[in-house]
Amino acid sequence: MSRRTDSVGHLWLHLFLLVMVVITVYPILWVLSVAFSGGQSLAFADLPPDPGVLDRLRAIVPWPEQLTWSNFSDVFSQQPFGRWLLNSTIVAGATTLCGVFLASTAGYAFSRFKFPGRRAGMMGFLVSQMFPGTLTLVPLYIIIVVWLELGSNFLGLILLYSTTAIPFCVWMLKGYFDTIPIELEESAKMDGASALTIFYRIILPLSKPAIAVTALFSFMTAWNEFVLALTIMDQEIMYTAPVGLRFFVGGYAEQQWGYFAAGSIVAALPVMILFLILQRYLISGLTAGAVKG
Amino acid sequence: MALKTATGRQVLAGLLTGLVAGLLLTALVVDAGHRRLNGVAAQQRAVIATAAAAEALAAGGEDAQDLVERLVERIPDLEELRVVDVGSRSLSASTHATDREAGVPPRRLTRDEKSLYDQARELQAARRTNEQEAEARKNEVLAEVLPDGRLQLVVPVMEGDRVTGAVQAWCGGAPADRIGGPGFAPWLVAAVCIVVFLVVMRLVPSPRARVLVSLVILAAGLWFHADLAVDGLADHRVRLEEGLRDHAFALQEICAASLPGVGADPSAWDLDRYRQPRGRFDAAGELDLEVVRAGAAPTLRRFGQSAAVLSVIALVLQWWVAGGWATASWRALVKNRSAYGFVLPAMVGMVLLVFYPFTYGLAISFTGKTLYNVNEPLVDLFVGFENYVQILKDIDVFTTAEDGSRIINFQSFYWTLGFTILWTVSNVSIGVSLGLLLALILNTKGLALRPLYRIILILPWAVPNYITALIWKGMFHKQFGVINQIVQIFGGEPIAWFDAWGTSFAAVLMTNAWLSFPFMMVISLGALQSIPGDLYEAARVDGAGKFQQFRFITLPSLKPALVPAVILSVVWTFNMFNIIYLVSQGEPAGATEILITEAYKIAFEQYRYGYAAAYSVVIFMILLAYGIWQNRTTKATEGI
Numbered sequence: 019m020s021r022r023t024d025s026v027g028h029l030w031l032h033l034f035l036l037v038m039v040v041i042t043v044y045p046i047l048w049v050l051s052v053a054f055s056g057g058q059s060l061a062f063a064d065l066p067p068d069p070g071v072l073d074r075l076r077a078i079v080p081w082p083e084q085l086t087w088s089n090f091s092d093v094f095s096q097q098p099f100g101r102w103l104l105n106s107t108i109v110a111g112a113t114t115l116c117g118v119f120l121a122s123t124a125g126y127a128f129s130r131f132k133f134p135g136r137r138a139g140m141m142g143f144l145v146s147q148m149f150p151g152t153l154t155l156v157p158l159y160i161i162i163v164v165w166l167e168l169g170s171n172f173l174g175l176i177l178l179y180s181t182t183a184i185p186f187c188v189w190m191l192k193g194y195f196d197t198i199p200i201e202l203e204e205s206a207k208m209d210g211a212s213a214l215t216i217f218y219r220i221i222l223p224l225s226k227p228a229i230a231v232t233a234l235f236s237f238m239t240a241w242n243e244f245v246l247a248l249t250i251m252d253q254e255i256m257y258t259a260p261v262g263l264r265f266f267v268g269g270y271a272e273q274q275w276g277y278f279a280a281g282s283i284v285a286a287l288p289v290m291i292l293f294l295i296l297q298r299y300l301i302s303g304l305t306a307g308a309v310k311g
Numbered sequence: 312m313a314l315k316t317a318t319g320r321q322v323l324a325g326l327l328t329g330l331v332a333g334l335l336l337t338a339l340v341v342d343a344g345h346r347r348l349n350g351v352a353a354q355q356r357a358v359i360a361t362a363a364a365a366e367a368l369a370a371g372g373e374d375a376q377d378l379v380e381r382l383v384e385r386i387p388d389l390e391e392l393r394v395v396d397v398g399s400r401s402l403s404a405s406t407h408a409t410d411r412e413a414g415v416p417p418r419r420l421t422r423d424e425k426s427l428y429d430q431a432r433e434l435q436a437a438r439r440t441n442e443q444e445a446e447a448r449k450n451e452v453l454a455e456v457l458p459d460g461r462l463q464l465v466v467p468v469m470e471g472d473r474v475t476g477a478v479q480a481w482c483g484g485a486p487a488d489r490i491g492g493p494g495f496a497p498w499l500v501a502a503v504c505i506v507v508f509l510v511v512m513r514l515v516p517s518p519r520a521r522v523l524v525s526l527v528i529l530a531a532g533l534w535f536h537a538d539l540a541v542d543g544l545a546d547h548r549v550r551l552e553e554g555l556r557d558h559a560f561a562l563q564e565i566c567a568a569s570l571p572g573v574g575a576d577p578s579a580w581d582l583d584r585y586r587q588p589r590g591r592f593d594a595a596g597e598l599d600l601e602v603v604r605a606g607a608a609p610t611l612r613r614f615g616q617s618a619a620v621l622s623v624i625a626l627v628l629q630w631w632v633a634g635g636w637a638t639a640s641w642r643a644l645v646k647n648r649s650a651y652g653f654v655l656p657a658m659v660g661m662v663l664l665v666f667y668p669f670t671y672g673l674a675i676s677f678t679g680k681t682l683y684n685v686n687e688p689l690v691d692l693f694v695g696f697e698n699y700v701q702i703l704k705d706i707d708v709f710t711t712a713e714d715g716s717r718i719i720n721f722q723s724f725y726w727t728l729g730f731t732i733l734w735t736v737s738n739v740s741i742g743v744s745l746g747l748l749l750a751l752i753l754n755t756k757g758l759a760l761r762p763l764y765r766i767i768l769i770l771p772w773a774v775p776n777y778i779t780a781l782i783w784k785g786m787f788h789k790q791f792g793v794i795n796q797i798v799q800i801f802g803g804e805p806i807a808w809f810d811a812w813g814t815s816f817a818a819v820l821m822t823n824a825w826l827s828f829p830f831m832m833v834i835s836l837g838a839l840q841s842i843p844g845d846l847y848e849a850a851r852v853d854g855a856g857k858f859q860q861f862r863f864i865t866l867p868s869l870k871p872a873l874v875p876a877v878i879l880s881v882v883w884t885f886n887m888f889n890i891i892y893l894v895s896q897g898e899p900a901g902a903t904e905i906l907i908t909e910a911y912k913i914a915f916e917q918y919r920y921g922y923a924a925a926y927s928v929v930i931f932m933i934l935l936a937y938g939i940w941q942n943r944t945t946k947a948t949e950g951i
Binding site: 028031032034035038039041042043045046048049052059060061069071074075077078080119120121123124126127128130131133134136139142143146149153154155156157158159160161164177178180181182184185188212213214217241242244245249260263264267268275278282285286289290293294297 | 643647649650651652653654656657658660661663664665666667668669671672675685686749752753755757758759760764766767768769770771772773774775776777778779781782783784785786788791792793796797799800825833888889892893910911914915920923924927928930931
């Protein structure tokens with residue numbers, strides 16, 4: 019008997035969830051159909067001069083009038099999108115290497131050593147997360163572009179991204195290092211291993227999962243970053259993918275929605291897959307501090 | 312207290328450290344000051360020589376090519392000369408070997424030599440502008456240091472009041488004026504300080520008094536040294552001016568020997584960059600010391616400021632060493648060297664690229680820095696709290712127009728603040744309620760397809776938010792956007808979403824709601840799943856209804872996870888730059904600008920760096936206040 023009422027109740031729940039699913043999926047389908055339409059227009063169908071309800075319905079169904087890959091091939095052959103993707107890859111890759119190195123060494127020190135300034139250092143990292151981007155953006159712009167003349171240069175962006183990702187990564191790695199039993203290190207120390215050897219030979223291999231998550235987090239942060247790249251990279255050839263995608267539809271020139279949609283799919287697909295695989299780790303990283311109290 | 316136990320040796324070490332640091336740093340600055348003065352004088356020397364050449368050319372009367380060759384031969388500063396005539400676009404004369412390869416002057420300029428012509432045109436335009444505005448604003452003398460250290464100058468050739476051409480000169484670095492080095496002054500000061508200190512040590516037994524006296528001695532010594540250095544710089548300046556005068560009169564003799572009438576008044580060649588006479592000396596060769604001193608005043612003042620700052624640094628160092636803190640720090644450093652070694656790389660990065668910019672941003676916020684004075688020292692641009700006052704005084708959000716209707720001043724800080732709060736509160740409430748509702752539904756036992764729903768509903772979180780923003784911007788397009796198509800299915804008129812404040816707000820709100828509910832949903836779902844089922848069992852046994860179970864079991868269990876999530880999402884939304892910047896762009900007329908996008912626009916569209924920095928500091932203060940308040944209230948509730 020209870021089974022029956024449950025099913026009836028579930029029907030309403032399913033209906034509600036279905037509405038939510040449509041709202042969630044619609045923009046994604048929208049990009050897909052603009053991308054595969056082969057044109058640069060926003061509309062899926064040409065409306066007759068005096069459209070009826072059916073014509074209008076056709077115009078909102080996210081299915082293009084023809085399916086073609088041409089936007090995907092054109093965005094690489096006729097637009098410098100390949101170059102932009104390469105820029106993003108270089109910047110995000112170097113940021114990952116740099117960020118993991120900086121965060122793992124600092125995280126290890128905070129986890130294993132008691133030294134004067136430890137608490138202040140960790141709090142400083144935490145507080146720095148509260149600095150609003152624009153407050154440091156103006157000085158950073160002056161330092162990187164005006165003084166160091168690293169505008170439109172990979173190095174400037176890599177330096178910036180590595181340091182912005184550090185605090186989160188340090189806290190996350192410190193938390194993981196804390197869970198590794200200290201006995202392992204003590205026996206190594208007895209055998210005369212130096213701190214550097216212990217870190218390199220024992221801690222790092224044991225922390226592979228955490229390091230991987232940190233690396234992917236750094237990569238995704240750098241890959242998706244928009245404002246700093248917009249500010250620093252002012253030559254078209256040095257755009258990163260986000261700045262380039264906005265260039266297709268944000269400027270005063272003709273808006274190229276087809277290129278934007280195709281490019282977005284290429285740029286977003288890898289990070290979306292990464293995100294869906296990693297979501298549990300990221301969420302636990304975000305809330306770890308809070309749950310501990 | 313470390314000061315009480317400071318030994319005589321420690322105090323002496325402190326004094327020595329202070330002396331070395333203070334004198335060395337000041338000596339470096341003095342040296343830099345001398346170099347700078349020498350550089351300026353070398354450039355002025357070249358200007359005088361080039362101006363002399365320009366006057367000789369303007370006097371004309373003979374073949375220009377002959378003339379430039381003779382000038383280069385006789386005037387030692389001039390290495391190469393090129394003369395360009397604007398009217399005929401030709402190179403009238405040149406001593407440069409490669410120029411002759413393309414044809415013997417006078418001849419038409421080649422394509423490669425266009426920059427020369429452009430420079431002459433630039434001077435012509437500058438002259439015209441300055442004349443029209445009756446104010447010297449544009450440079451009429453172009454000077455540039457070439458990569459090999461030589462100077463390149465461009466001076467107009469005048470015919471009456473008209474610029475007819477330009478002469479470009481390459482001048483070798485002037486014969487190096489002796490810098491003189493720091494001299495014996497630092498040694499003298501150091502010796503006197505040490506002697507005085509040793510005498511005082513005999514008389515004063517108390518360690519604390521000794522430290523204080525040594526501080527006073529160092530301060531006095533450094534002040535005396537800086538005073539000597541300022542005098543030295545001022546004297547050097549006068550010597551340099553004398554050198555320039557002698558140079559000009561030597562040129563006059565050279566010119567008079569071969570070109571009668573040229574250079575009757577050599578002080579006319581001593582031009583500033585607006586081609587106005589600098590007036591440091593007159594036709595009789597008399598130096599005007601008043602003008603020289605007035606010209607030196609800003610440099611000397613800046614030097615005095617630097618010396619003061621350096622002295623404070625030296626005093627702090629001395630205090631640190633004398634009090635024994637230096638030894639303690641050194642011991643801690645050695646003892647924990649591996650720990651510090653591990654932290655160092657990250658710390659250096661953080662200090663250089665996070666903490667230093669933050670401090671520098673604070674400093675900029677008290678200045679009138681803009682794109683146009685970006686390289687000037689901050690001290691010269693200091694405006695005090697003016698930026699803050701300007702931001703905060705704009706209280707009149709509503710003004711009344713002439714016809715009696717109310718106008719909202721969207722540029723007012725308070726409007727933007729109010730809108731940011733509205734934006735944050737509405738987004739977070741939508742996010743929390745929608746996320747919680749979906750989590751409760753997805754947590755229903757026996758609901759089919761739960762994992763599928765979960766993975767689909769989490770998708771918006773995975774899409775990079777700049778892409779989300781641009782997609783929604785496309786969907787809100789007035790003519791072709793799908794949202795207006797849906798509106799029209801229901802018989803409405805197409806809406807220009809970004810033309811009115813209300814619809815623009817609705818658009819950005821929808822966009823942000825779409826991307827932010829999954830976060831809350833996932834957090835709530837995780838918390839819901841961790842509530843043990845026995846709790847509900849026990850409640851049912853006690854006769855609690857569904858609502859009571861929700862109120863007394865579910866909500867309290869959610870709190871530890873939801874509170875930090877809400878705090879996080881408040882901060883995120885408050886600073887949600889991408890959505891506003893990419894979807895509404897603040898339209899209409901800045902009405903949907905949030906604080907962070909407004910600060911960005913002030914910095915990178917109006918180029919008012921100082922004002923933007925002050926704006927950002929205000930944002931930081933608001934977030935800080937929120938953080939402290941939130942921390943206090945959550946702590947308070949945790950205690951219950």
